[in-house]
Amino acid sequence: MRVLPRPLLTHALKQPTTSHILVTDVGFFPHAAFHGRWRTSGAPQHIVIVCSGGRGICRLPSGTHAVRAGQALVIPAGTAHQYEADQDDPWTIWWMHVTGSAVPELVETMTAGVDGPVLTLGDPPRIVALFETIIRRMEHDETMSSLIAAAGAAWHALALIGADRRATSPDRVDxxxxxxxxxxxxxxxxxxxxxxxxxxxxxxxxxxxxxxxxxxxxxxxxxxxxxxxxxxxxxxxxxxxxxxxxxxxxxxxxxxxxxxxxxxxxxxxxxxxxxxxx
Missing domain, CATH: 1.10.10.60 (Homeodomain-like)
Structure with a gap:
């Protein structure tokens, strides 16, 4: 788990490249029993969670949404939410918080929102590999070069999720x-x-x-x-x-x-x- 210091976040959002997209928090939680978050006012950033194993749920103003392996959960910034791992089959997740001027449009491309926050991925391993890249770069150091590399991988991941999105349920055909x-x-x-x-x-x-x-x-x-x-x-x-x-x-x-x-x-x-x- 890596979290940018908030003074650095403020500085990065004023720079030409990272003002468009910036990863502020990122992490990998394997078999995350008892994991959960509850934010009554939402998060300042958009949240993207990729589930690579197990199950979880997310509660939004639109209702309760199940999340399964091979799916992504996208929560728009400022949206009240609660999500947690399944008690019997806790999820394994890769997650990031992302902000910047280009992010709302990327999220809109994914057609994600409070009414349809769960997307079934066309190529989950490829998306996971990009999350791994983001984590490695942010573990390396907090220089602008690392933030730019993480931003590039995040843009790629969001673009792929949008391009390869599928029906929100494996049982439903697009x-x-x-x-x-x-x-x-x-x-x-x-x-x-x-x-x-x-x-x-x-x-x-x-x-x-x-x-x-x-x-x-x-x-x-x-x-x-x-x-x-x-x-x-x-x-x-x-x-x-x-x-x-x-x-x-x-x-x-x-x-x-x-x-x-x-x-x-x-x-x-x-x-x-x-x-x-x-």
Whole structure:
């Protein structure tokens, strides 16, 4: 467990890099029997707890939320809370308190809040490794270089939690994620919005809105970007004819493929292949 001295915290929040994100407290509690905290006014920082084993609960104004292995608990700053390890199967947790001007937006990206504070992680070991990095750097010393390194790892961890977030319960399937995985596995096929909405068991309008909120753009553009990502890789790593590449990524008409490629990259596939990279 490491806690920054508060005068150093105040100083770091005035520096260009650490003003955006700063880890103020961090720790690792293995098999933490009888562990718990109760803050009636919340904490000044956002709290992120990653559970790698066992179970726990968190009580917020929105109710009681269960936390299991492979999940993260995110408590916004200033939110009254109480959390504790399960009596029969106490959790093993990695945790940090984090603040800075960029943190609220990162937390919003995770769609975490008092109504949905528990997120199931896509790659828990990777997140845990980043928490280990933060602890090692803050154990090393309290220089600005260590604080910057810890801040970088914290940003990476929060970004990954947001990017790879899953349904809040292992028993609940994320309908958009199901269709995303289908699209990634069937890049060469053009799948319509109605087909995907039916797969997700949602209305077309509801599905399209959820998809855009999750991904950042519409279904057809996402499919095009998936196809073009594979096309770029083939152009970079093979000498295959453009007609063959177009067919592999689902374009029967190579001229249409070239127009779509140019629209996205502002150059033709031939010019892209000739361009120096790396």
């Amino acid at each position: 309908p958009v994620e199901v269709t995303l995985e289908f699209l990634r596995a069937n890049v060469s096929e053009r799948v319509s919005v109605p087909e995907l909405a039916a797969m997700a068991r949602l209305s077309q309008s509801h599905y399209a809105a959820l998809f855009r909120k999750r991904v950042g753009y519409g279904v057809l553009e996402y499919q095009t970007r998936l196809r073009m990502g594979i096309a770029r890789e083939l152009l970079d790593t093979t000498d295959r004819p453009i007609v063959s590449i177009a067919q592999q990524v689902g374009y029967a008409d190579p001229l249409y493929f070239s127009r779509q490629f140019r629209k996205l990259h502002s150059m033709s596939p031939t010019d892209y292949r000739a361009h120096d990279r790396g």
